[in-house]
Amino acid sequence: AQTVTQSQPEMSVQEAETVTLSCTYDTSESDYYLFWYKQPPSRQMILVIRQEAYKQQNATENRFSVNFQKAAKSFSLKISDSQLGDAAMYFCAYRTNRDDKIIFGKGTRLHILP
Amino acid sequence: EADIYQTPRYLVIGTGKKITLECSQTMGHDKMYWYQQDPGMELHLIHYSYGVNSTEKGDLSSESTVSRIRTEHFPLTLESARPSHTSQYLCASSNPSGNTIYFGEGSWLTVV
Numbered sequence: 001a002q003t004v005t006q007s008q009p010e011m012s013v014q015e016a017e018t019v020t021l022s023c024t025y026d027t028s029e030s031d032y033y034l035f036w037y038k039q040p041p042s043r044q045m046i047l048v049i050r051q052e053a054y055k056q057q058n059a060t061e062n063r064f065s066v067n068f069q070k071a072a073k074s075f076s077l078k079i080s081d082s083q084l085g086d087a088a089m090y091f092c093a094y095r096t097n098r099d100d101k102i103i104f105g106k107g108t109r110l111h112i113l114p
Numbered sequence: 115e116a117d118i119y120q121t122p123r124y125l126v127i128g129t130g131k132k133i134t135l136e137c138s139q140t141m142g143h144d145k146m147y148w149y150q151q152d153p154g155m156e157l158h159l160i161h162y163s164y165g166v167n168s169t170e171k172g173d174l175s176s177e178s179t180v181s182r183i184r185t186e187h188f189p190l191t192l193e194s195a196r197p198s199h200t201s202q203y204l205c206a207s208s209n210p211s212g213n214t215i216y217f218g219e220g221s222w223l224t225v226v
Contacts, residue, residue: 044219
């Protein structure tokens with residue numbers, strides 16, 4: 001069964017600094033998507049960044065980038081120049097094209113210190 | 115902006131009542147999902163659908179049921195609510211390629 005593991009329940013970073021959130025996953029599939037979602041307090045879940053497994057190049061979206069290590073089944077999120085608005089729960093998610101189920105990790109709560 | 119809507123956003127009901135949480139999307143997506151999430155905790159997949167007349171149970175056992183009579187609608191029903199059903203319920207849909215998942219704003223259910 002596919003699993004997604006986020007080993008950091010909470011993290012804190014100083015404003016303007018860089019922080020990396022960890023995610024590992026377990027699968028026997030070769031064709032899948034990986035996602036990072038952000039959930040601000042009492043607000044809608046929004047997509048931060050996604051990575052297609054067959055693409056070796058790491059995805060980037062402005063201040064957000066990933067380090068995708070397919071062999072190691074690792075998918076970490078790096079947030080550069082952290083801003084107060086980045087404070088939220090961050091969920092790593094996995095989706096296989098085989099059955100379309102989307103599996104989420106337990107989340108990492110990110111605090112931004114002014 | 116995602117065109118996926120959930121109603122009600124907040125609901126407090128008594129034990130034993132029947133409730134239906136509505137979810138609708140205007141993007142024509144075939145794939146839709148229901149997740150249950152306790153505050154600050156992980157998301158658990160409880161139901162999903164590949165299209166009209168298709169429904170599957172997710173990884174977390176749930177006493178709720180779903181239906182998919184129309185592409186746009188994926189309602190979730192609890193026949194007899196209990197305090198253990200108190201949680202947030204998130205509806206989502208996926209575009210055909212599966213590379214984007216859109217979430218509704220969630221329905222916060224409290225059973226007293």
